[in-house]
Amino acid sequence: MLKIIIVDDDALIRDSLTLILEMEADFQVVGTAANGQEAVALCGSAQPDLVLMDVRMPVMDGVLGTRRIREQYPATKVVILTTFKDEAYIKEALKHGASGYILKSQPAESIVETLRAVARGNTVLEAQVASSLTHMIREGKKMSQTDLELTDREMAVLEMVAEGHSNREIAEKLYLSEGTVRNYITVLLDKLSLRDRTQLAIFYLKHF
Structure with missing residues (x-):
């Protein structure tokens, strides 16, 4: 409920x-x-x-x-x-x-x-x-994966968060467990100094 x-x-x-x-x-x-x-x-x-x-x-x-x-x-x-x-x-x-x-x-x-x-x-x-x-928000300064020191898998998770996918959907598409996806999101939040997945989505749209 x-x-x-x-x-x-x-x-x-x-x-x-x-x-x-x-x-x-x-x-x-x-x-x-x-x-x-x-x-x-x-x-x-x-x-x-x-x-x-x-x-x-x-x-x-x-x-x-x-x-x-x-x-x-x-x-x-x-x-x-x-x-x-x-x-x-x-x-x-x-x-x-x-x-x-x-x-x-x-x-x-x-x-x-x-x-x-x-x-x-x-x-x-x-x-x-x-x-x-x-x-x-696309008017922001563009960045690269290398600039941010993101792995290919971290970048894939970031992109899918920006597209509005849930953890379960990301897990299914990338053949991961939901726990692993949560771990990737935690790492991304830490690396990018962001608070939540909404800020991750905005960051991606602004910088990529």
């Missing part, structure tokens, strides 16, 4: 999303909040697996809310849900550990599948958002 918190300053949206998600047998909405500050506090008591977070809210916006949640409750994943295709918000939310960024205009079934994908360990971006993000 995937435990979810819904965060939005619009009560109608909170109620609508709650109805949609609770129709799924594998979802349980364990709380709702009207801003990032309430969401952080609620994570302490409800211990959700995933937070569905709006961006523009009073008191504390979704970007800062994401940062606080990821710092205090690293096991909790955050998916940003918004009407705004704002590059600055996309960049900041992902930098602070969001695992996905989708638009409220998407069909309900698409939102549901995104949440399931994030729960499996993938990073999911709505198509228009992904296009914008890729264009934005």
